[in-house]
Amino acid sequence: MSHFVTIKTQIxxxxxxxxxxxxxxxxxxxxxxxRGIGTQQRGDxxxxxxxxxxxxxxxxxxxxxxxxxxxxxxxxxxxxGANYGRLLQLYAVHKASREARKRGLTVRRTALQSGAIKxxxxxx
Amino acid sequence: xxxxxxxxxxxxxxxxxxxxxGFSGSDCERATAFLEEALxxxxxxxxxxxxxxxxxRNQVQNISV
Numbered sequence: 710m711s712h713f714v715t716i717k718t719q720i721x722x723x724x725x726x727x728x729x730x731x732x733x734x735x736x737x738x739x740x741x742x743x744r745g746i747g748t749q750q751r752g753d754x755x756x757x758x759x760x761x762x763x764x765x766x767x768x769x770x771x772x773x774x775x776x777x778x779x780x781x782x783x784x785x786x787x788x789x790g791a792n793y794g795r796l797l798q799l800y801a802v803h804k805a806s807r808e809a810r811k812r813g814l815t816v817r818r819t820a821l822q823s824g825a826i827k828x829x830x831x832x833x
Numbered sequence: 834x835x836x837x838x839x840x841x842x843x844x845x846x847x848x849x850x851x852x853x854x855g856f857s858g859s860d861c862e863r864a865t866a867f868l869e870e871a872l873x874x875x876x877x878x879x880x881x882x883x884x885x886x887x888x889x890r891n892q893v894q895n896i897s898v
Contacts, residue, residue, distance in 0.1 A: 714865065718847040719873035790845060797847025801872055805841050805849075808871045814839075821842070830839040833864050 718801045720774040723754060725807055726766070729799035730756055733789070737766075745779030752777075756796075760784035764793070802826050839865055 720726055723737075730737050741755040743765035752765030753774070762785050764778045776793055778785045789796040806816045809830045817829045837855040844850075851868055853861035869875055 713853075714851045714869060714875060716849050716851065716869065716872050717874040718843075718849060721871065721873075792846065794844075794846045798843050798845055801841075801843045801847060801849050804871060805843075805868055808867055809839075812867065824845040826843045828841040828843070830841070831836075833837040833839060 718797045720766070720776070720797075720800055721772065722804050722807070723766075723774070725804035726754075726756075726774070726800055728803040728807075729796060732799050732803075733796065734759070735788075743778065746781050748779065750777060758785060758788045760788060764789070764796075798826060802828065805830075837864070839868070841868070 727737055736757045738755045738757060739753070741752060742749040743752050743755045743763035745762050750765045752763075753768050754766040756764040756766065758764065762779045762781075764776055764785065766774050766776055769775050776796075778793075780786065790798075802818065805828055806818070809816050809828075814830045814832045817831070819827045819829070821827055837853075840852045840854060842850045842852075849872065851865050853865050856864060
């Protein structure tokens with residue numbers, strides 16, 4: 710082992726986001742309105758959740774994508790975790806796996822008891 | 834020769850940790866650079882003792898982080 714890095718996940722790849730949403734059972738619409746409680750918000754993409762609110766995905770100046778939603782009533786948190794945690798977790802898993810496979814690495818995914826997901830990349 | 838792998842642990846919060854295992858010197862940074870670039874904002878980076886391991890005859894280099 711020679712170095713250890715901590716990273717805060719940023720969404721940069723809509724394909725990986727779609728894969729995460731498929732795993733969670735959500736669809737994504739492009740250029741649509743996200744539902745809120747008594748309100749709507751336009752998104753470059755919209756993640757359709759099962760409850761009354763959706764998540765708007767908007768391009769940022771730095772080429773990443775920002776997420777916004779109506780957190781009222783706990784509907785969104787129930788589906789994607791506090792601060793989009795579960796969604797970001799699966800996005801990172803799919804994005805890392807895609808990037809690794811593009812480089813010919815093998816990827817093994819393991820669910821840990823803590824709720825974390827471990828990826829082991831080999832063939833480096 | 835050590836078996837080289839990269840371990841990524843993604844927390845339920847979305848924060849993730851990357852650990853390059855079996856590397857020496859700065860090869861580990863080259864090996865994980867594509868992940869750091871692709872995944873997001875780099876927070877803490879810790880170089881372990883093996884990072885400074887080089888086959889050098891007369892000189893030992895210490896890099897403080």
